[in-house]
Amino acid sequence: MTTRLVEMLIPEYIKQFNCIGAACEDTCCSGWRVIIDEEAYKKYKKVKRHEIKSRLEKNIIRNRSNPNKNNAAKMNMEKGRCSFLSEEGWCDIQSQLGEDYLCNTCAIYPRRMNKINHVIEQSLTVSCPEAARLVLLNENGINFIQGQEAVSIRGLSSVVNTSKETITHWKDCLDEYRYITILILQNRNYPLAERLLILGMFYNELEECITSNNLSRIPDLLGEYLQSVEDDTFKGAFDDISNRLDLQLQICRELVVLRLGDGIASSRYLECSRDMMQGLKIETNSTDKEIKEAYEYSYAKHYLPFIQEYEYILENYLVNYVFKNCMPIDCVTPFESYTRMILHYSLIKLHLVGMANQYEGLTLDLVIKLLQSMSKAFEHNPTYFEKIMGLLKENGMVSLGYMSILVKN
Template structure:
């Protein structure tokens, strides 16, 4: 992996990250497919060291149906683990051949590299436990640095060609959307759920503008929301909104059922899921009313007090998501992108409330374990999120995805 001097926009936490190897409570070498890029695959075919040559021959599966530069082959998995994962939890390829022989997938993870509007961006994904701690546990919030940086770069994806000054698509305002979204998420004059409500109003209005093909009105919307937030126009604006815990619970039960239908390989997530289901008695013969009472009691007794002290944790998670996934251009439309973010939030919330009901507490360690394992299980499976969006549309529940955040007494 070469080091280059590039113009970059990166979160400050990037500089503090380093893999903790076998000391990690999870492994990135299990639970998903390990794709091998074409350049690395060709390197492996030329390896002359007898033992490694034999292992590559036995454990590399060539992609014969649809080979690409990024997916020329994949590793065979041994009981869910990469065939080159040692008993000590280390990589045999790295130990025997060095870093240059790692595939792009393995060399980059948990980093995410891309070019956006001609600027290099790098972030971390929360499917790595150490990255999760680094991202979530900064009480001062995520800060960003822009300028020329010496960074290790490998395998870039380019998004959004350089803007030429003529607005032709709603995505041309990407920098403005991101700036406003992160600014609102980090504005601690408002509760986190108030911030999410403001964003819901913003993205709904933006969506209506796009649906009517009134792109020229977008700058006015951007300016109005920035001014309203800065002037504290929204302070106290949501106190009269009905608190619909039944809607939130209905949405989350649908999401949990959908999740249970997926193939789950993460033992850490299955432990969280088991605690949540037991805490809310979702698979029990209990009625919806009983489940709702369990939810409300746990929410009041454990979730709400914990979040009053540690709301910055979820703030950091959402800010990192917005930056890492280039919200809102990661969805088919701005409001679809917002809905996906709210789905992430709703899933974390229902799990934590259920886990707290079962364990009679919420700890920072529980949050880290849940966020990391949930991300590793579902966020790396685009089909899961497609299924969620389709489910919500089929059941006319897109509004519920929005209303699900209105759980705040």
């Protein structure tokens, strides 16, 4: 596989990642489609070795309806597993033909590559269990390193070039947005919920700059929030925010029901979802009051003691989310991007509180299982979040007030 020396920005955990194969709790292809790019498809057509050639001919299904260079064909899946996955959990294409024969989908995952202002950024998605452990379980937080690395560049998820001279579009300040977002998320002088509320205020003001066509105000806004966070200006600023747990539970329950209605192949997430619903008594004919009481009891008794010690896990999840998704330019507007992140956070918290009640406590293994399987079920499903954003907009809920309710404990 050809590599070349390029300027890269990566989290430190990247250098520690290796596939653990058969030891993995949830194989890469389980429950997903494996899309084959045009280059790989042409390689498969030229394979001469009889045994693997016949398997390729049988199990690769050509895309005849709308083919393109990234989607020329797909793998046949047998009971949710790729046809080329061995009983030992390894890829037969790689073992028999070599890594160069992997399609982009398999060669890249669980890595994600973006090219931002001529710098290659690589991260891991936590939908892979081993990646999840590396990303989430570092008590000291995620650190980034920049320098030249020899790397094979395949399947860039995003290519972004922004203006460095003058701001002609709000997305021109991507580097600055991400810097201050990650800085706030990693500021442990505040509880994580308060850090998210500070970000809500920042993205709300940023949205106002855009809607009023006052882009020249953006650099000052960035500077003000940078200074405010360093000065602890926001200490105690959120004490008076009302706790609307009833509304929070209603919104989160509807999000879960909508996703389950779409169909989910991940047995690991379905187990977590079942545990959450049983823990909060959602599956029974319980009243809203009983569900609320179950949530409040579990939150205070089981969730809070655990998360006070391991809050860095959720911090790391959010920092990784911001970096790999190029937040906030992953959405039409910055506040929509913030809203999407808060939806992820709220759903995670809801599941963890319910699971904590079901198991009378949380463990690191349970949290990793939830975050990994939930990432696989939710983060890799853009259609679901398009539906959610549409529903929230229709009901006027893409606002700082509603997001504050979802963040507030």
